[in-house]
Amino acid sequence: MDRLLLTLLCFAFFALCLYGMWRGWRRQARTQSVLVPPFPTVPEERGELLLSTRGLYVSTTMSGHWQDRIVTRGAGMRGPAALRLYDRGIEVDRDGAPGFWIPRDSIVRVGTAKGMAGKVMGTESLLVFTWRLGDVELDTGLRGDDLSVYPQWIEQAKGGAQV
Template sequence: MERVLLTLAIVAFFLLCVFGMWLGWRRKARSQSVQVPPFPSTPSSPEDTGERLLAPAEGLYVSTTRAGHWQDRIVTRGAGLRTSATWRLYEHGVEVERVGAPGFWIPAESLVDIRLDSRIAGKVMATDSLLVFTWKLGDIELDTGFRGDELSVYPQWIEAVQRLAKLAEHGRSDSGEVKGGA
């Protein structure tokens, strides 16, 4: 009888911990839904995306965090779900297609930088094998991290996205608005 009670107490404690984590995740999502605007959806027409610049890359969407705060995961509106993903670079932005979660669009004018990193919320690695896009969404700057299946495509992605970000930066006025095309 004593063993049964001890086992039930351990199971109850475990379930209470899981419930507490679920409540914390929901609370964080609710508070972020006010602070973080919705991610842009992928444009439906080829005129809005522009020409595809690189072959699609496949891998794992790890997470999106506030830029410079690698552990401050954005969880609102499904952004906190780690999923398989395909990302495509177009002349007007980056399409992120996620399996089992909403995809989103990173407009070219929002791109700030791209880099290799070894850590982002949900993944820490010994080598710099995460591809991290830094971009603006409204008034906040975000880092979105991917772990690609083919690491050999990273240099092409870094060069192309940095070129696209520079073109977009040259098109911005001092007020931050875009003048002309990106």
């Protein structure tokens, strides 16, 4: 009987922890939905395709706060994605999640980083785009399948932005 009670208590504690994490995620999404405008949708006219690569969409965070993941509107879900650079901006096409558009004129910086929102590597393995969305500055990170294309992305995507 004692063992059964202890097992039930462990399961109840585990369920309570999961519920608390779910509530925290929802509260953060509600708070961010007021602070962060909706992400731009991919326009019909994108311009000429300049570069394309696949990899793991890591996250979008508040710029300069690499652990402050944006969770509102599905932006917090990590997963496979394709990045496509066009004349007018960058398409972030996420598998199984809503994609979004980073307009070329909103890009502030393009570079690499060692970590972002729970994904940390020993080398500069993340391609990070710092961009403006309304009054908010965001960092969007991708861990590319082919790291050798990062210099091309940094050079071509900056489009007048600082590296």
